[in-house]
Amino acid sequence: MMAIAPGTGMAQALRAARAALSVPGIEDPALDARILLMEATGxxxxxxxxxxxxxxxxxxxxRLGAxxxxxxxxxxxxxxxxxxxxxxxxxxxxxxxxxPRPDTEALVELALRQATPDARKKRFLDLGTGSGCILLALLSESPDAFGVGSDCAHAALVTARANARALGLADRAAFIQADWAAPFALATPDGGGGFDLIVSxxxxxxxxxxxxxxxEVSGxxxxxxxxxxDDGxxxxxxxxxxxxxxxxxxxxLVLEHGHDQERAVRGIAESVGLVFAGSERDLGGVLRAQAFTRPV
Structure with missing residues (x-):
């Protein structure tokens, strides 16, 4: 563990932290050192x-040394x-x-454009919700909407619920353990529909x-x-x-996908009858999300 002596000045500690982080695999040691210093000291x-x-x-x-x-x-x-x-x-x-990563904001931007205002209380569904960041970001910018997040991992749902409470959105969000959309499809066997937006x-x-x-990702x-x-x-x-x-x-339906999966994902969606409705690029200019609508 890097030792920082009590009483060390902020600037000196920042220099020491930056030097300790100047190792292969750390892209921006100066930024990381600054963030950790400010958080450690308040x-x-x-x-x-x-x-x-x-x-x-x-x-x-x-704390900073650790x-x-x-x-x-x-x-x-x-x-x-x-x-x-x-x-x-x-x-x-x-x-x-x-x-959560900045690239996923492309998905949120595209979803917000698809969720056009109307007189009804909209219903959103987030499949594979994880921390709940996508669903809760959408709800924070859609005050007339209620959202459901599903995930197969119980522990992830615990985190999502805690995030909803912390953000004051718990009364407009529900989280259930499920294998993708299975329970919702079973609830609408006639294909009558019910969600105004699905994101994943x-x-x-x-x-x-x-x-x-x-x-940082694989580990x-x-x-x-x-x-x-096999194919992602x-x-x-x-x-x-x-x-x-x-x-x-x-x-x-708005989907995020990999940098080279645009055509494959579009082909899958269109093969079941969905209609392409738009796309969004991430901060790096990569086409990261696509929207498809259910025909009227």
């Missing part, structure tokens, strides 16, 4: 700039801190949930590629939330078939 960027020589007390020094050691060993910053912000909202993380960021990494991912994200089967497309057919049954006519 200071913000303004306080750090105003008084860079302010001494660090013993508790903060020990965190820097964990980061140097490959653990992601936000896993260390136990939360990550997504669309301006703070989400608690656990070992059973994916870390399913596992889409081919099984053989997981070991080669960055260690800390739950593999069940990454592994999309395993969940998409069942999700699309269910959407044709449980979406109301004219409503949209």
């Amino acid at each position: 200071c913000d960027a303004t306080a750090l700039a105003r008084d860079p020589q302010a001494p660090i007390d013993a508790v903060a020094a020990a 965190w820097i050691a964990r980061r140097a060993a490959g653990e992601p910053v936000w896993r260390i801190l136990g939360y990550r912000e997504f669309r301006g909202l703070r989400f608690a993380l656990t070992p059973d949930t994916l870390e 960021n399913p596992p889409y990494i081919p099984s053989a590629e997981i070991a080669g991912l960055a260690r 800390f994200d739950p593999h069940k939330a990454l592994d999309g089967g 497309l395993g969940p998409y057919p069942s999700i699309c078939r269910a959407a044709m049954q449980i979406l109301r006519p004219g409503a949209a």
